[in-house]
Amino acid sequence: MAEEDPSWREWMRAAQQGDRAAYAALLTAVIPPLRRLVRARWPRAGLAEIEDAVQETLLALHGSRHLYDPARPFMPFLFGIMRFRASDVMRHTRRAAARETPIDDVPETSGALATNSTVDQTLDAGTLRAAIARLPAGQRQALEMTKLREMSLEEAATESGLSVTALKVATHRGIKALRKLLDGSK
Amino acid sequence: METERLIDCLAGDLAPVRRLPPPSVRLGTWLLVSLPAVALVAWGSGLRPDLASRLANPRFLLEEAAALLTSLVGAYAALCALLPDQPGWKLWLPLAPMALWLGSLGQQCLEVVLRFGPAGLRVTSDAMCLPAIALGGLVPAIAIVVLLRRARGFRTTHACFCGALGAAALGATALRLYHPQDAAIMVIVWQLGSVALLSLVAGGIGRLLVRTSEHGHLA
Structure with missing residues (x-):
């Protein structure tokens, strides 16, 4: 599991009391280790799936702030949430992939059919x-x-x-x- | 870029939250509500006349201790299951006292078979065990559902089945205090059977109730 910065526990405690700056700092700080954890657990996942899993984890963390006990380390708490929510994301992605048909052999002119660029979609x-x-x-x-x-x-x-x-x-x-x-x- | 925007949004909407007490404290709350209710059911049903002599019997005490432990550990596992940072072994901890409970009764059955042959294990009707355990476990079951609903945590299905096991096992512990049935095979079939059945039924109902609270407030 990733190393835990001692200030994360304090930031989460402050976030439970409504400190927005501490919460924003915490969420920003945990993104890199969270991405690494997701990548380590699902090595075949693409960048978009990893980002989806990270965001789902952040959303679930937001709804579970009351469950955190500051007497306990923060990283296992976040890791536990990641396991539940990222599994959902990966399962959903696999299911969707099984339903979709690749269209690699469609002529290049079909690119004109695209309505949004990748950047716009992101x-x-x-x-x-x-x-x-x-x-x-x-x-x-x-x-x-x-x-x-x-x-x-x-x-x-x-x-x-x-x-x-x-x-x-x-x-x-x-x-x-x-x-x-x-x-x-x- | 989009994750940063999500962080801004989550931090912008942040409101203070009331921290959930640790599972041990919540288990204390559950016992505070459940034990008097179960004691009232046992007392109201009339304690068995041979209770004093039974309480001096080590085997009876072992079975009661195992049943009580199953109840406590079941409720504790339910409260732990909701928290994402609790290790998996805690969730399966109720299996240990259950194995002790079943093992002690199984050993008695084996002794009966060795002495009298399979004919010694005669099962007769003792259907009052099911409603009696349900009645004894009713308040503990309601209490654990209230605690689980308030928590709004993870692994709710596992939590509900463990909580139901805790409530039913407490009802079964009380039953032995007022129902003079000590034949091991009868206890296994009617009392442990009732505990298993009630755990499944109450766990399923509890799961619906807890999940409704998670996804509730639709307006």
């Missing part, structure tokens, strides 16, 4: 993740399950214990709220 993904992070917990969870993890409504209902109708409502409201947030950020 920026769009970042904006979207940032906006999703700002949604209320229920809407965020519904969108994560039905849209990001691409679960069916039935699968999401089984995992969440909610009815399909409740999930539909939460997803609908989430998309509406997301649209407002994205329109506002333009």
